Amino acid sequence: MLNTAASWRPLELTPASTGADATPAGLVEYALRPGLAELLVQEKALVLRGFGVSSGTYDMVADALLPQRLAYIHGNSPRTKVGHVGENVYTSTEHPPEYQISLHNEMSYAHQWPGRLLFYCDRAPTSGGATPVVDAQLWLESIDPAIREAFAGGVRYTQNLHGGHGLGKSWQDTFETEDRAEVEAFLAGTGADWKWKSDGILWISQVRPATLRHPVTGTEVWFNQADQFHVAGLGEDAALLMELVSEDEMPQAASYADGTPIPAEHITHVQEAGLRHAVDVDWNAGDLLLIDNVLVGHGRRPYTGNRRVLVAMSD
Structure with a gap:
């Protein structure tokens, strides 16, 4: 029986x-059968x-499930590349375990985003x-119509990426390079505004849509990371961060497309709407x-222990 939005899992x-x-090997054989993409x-x-996948066999499984693995270029989450497991494999996030990571579609703030994500549990x-997941169509439909309308023009994302010392990610980690020219070449194709500040910080501002239609189904979904x-x-950490830096120096910020501030209650409403489902x-x-990655948002629940979940992405 097909999933419906109201009962999806x-x-x-x-x-x-x-x-x-x-x-x-059995999983690889199954993945290579016709119809997996459609499923x-x-x-x-x-x-x-139940397929007994280990860190030593993950690479061949990922090759079957993800035809073209992508690097996490311009990613905003703290991650480490895990080269011994396979090409373009990363820790899923390195935020402290006591924090919940809110629901989102990976890199929905960027000019390009992965079509598929493959998570793998190395250590439970x-x-x-x-990992909470949500049907992004149901998420969109659950948001108050007035708030959806407020987001109709899109979201303006602003980043201040430091040069090696500061809050948040550095531009070197974000773009996986030490070469400013490589960063500039990448940004030139994104439609973003950007500049190097005198203190070595890379400032980036870009407007992206708040919703998206799936390229195959045409389904409209909630697709942005305004809340992140x-x-x-940021929850309880917001007040502390505001004491450390001014609003225009925040590592990252979001407003409506025209620069109008997004009310905090809109952010809370969006987060709660996703978590309900x-x-x-x-x-x-x-x-x-x-x-x-378009049809489903994902997050992370707090945990104890030595959890290690890896992620790879493809187009």
């Missing part, structure tokens, strides 16, 4: 349900369990640590989660 695939061997669009997210948490860039989305994906070592 990821489809779980196991060796028993797929008829594949309970091995990484992902239909179901929006797939949980793959002791407690908590689920807005100070109101989120479904938690709990982790066991070896589990994978494949999502359509």
Whole structure:
């Protein structure tokens, strides 16, 4: 039976349900069968369990599930590239475990974003640590119409990326290079405004849409990260950050497209609307989660223990 927006949850695939061997090679064989791309669009997210995937076999599985892995260039989350596991594989995030990461579609603030994300649980948490996922169509439909209208013109994202010392990510980490010319060449194709400040900070400002239509289904979805860039989305840390830097020096900020401030209550409403419909994906070592990054938003629950979830992206 097909998922409907009101009852959506990821489809779980196991060796028993797929008829594949309970091995990484069995999963690769299943992934290479015709129809996986169509199934992902239909179901929006797939949980793959019981195939015995390890860090040593992850690379060949990812090759089958993600045809072209992308580098996390212009990514705003703190991550580390995990080269020994495979090409363009990263830690999913390095925010402290006690924090919840709000729902979002990966890199929806950027001029390009990945079409698929593949999460892999290398080490399960002791407690908590689920990855909540939400149907982005249902998220959009759950937002107050007046707030949706306020976002109709899009979101202006502003970043102040330091040169090696400061709050937030550096421009070197963000663009995976020490070469300013490489950064400038990348930004030249994005439609963003940018400049180097005298203190070595790279300032970037860009307007992106608040919603998006899926390239295959045409479904309109909520697709932005205004709440993660807005100070109101920082929760208890907001007041402390505002004491340290002025508003125009924030590592990242969000406003409406014309520069009008977004009210804090709009940010809270958007976050709460998504969480009301989120479904938690709990982790066991070896589990994978494949999502359509346009149709599904994701986040992270707080956790204890030595959780290690890796992520790779593709177009």
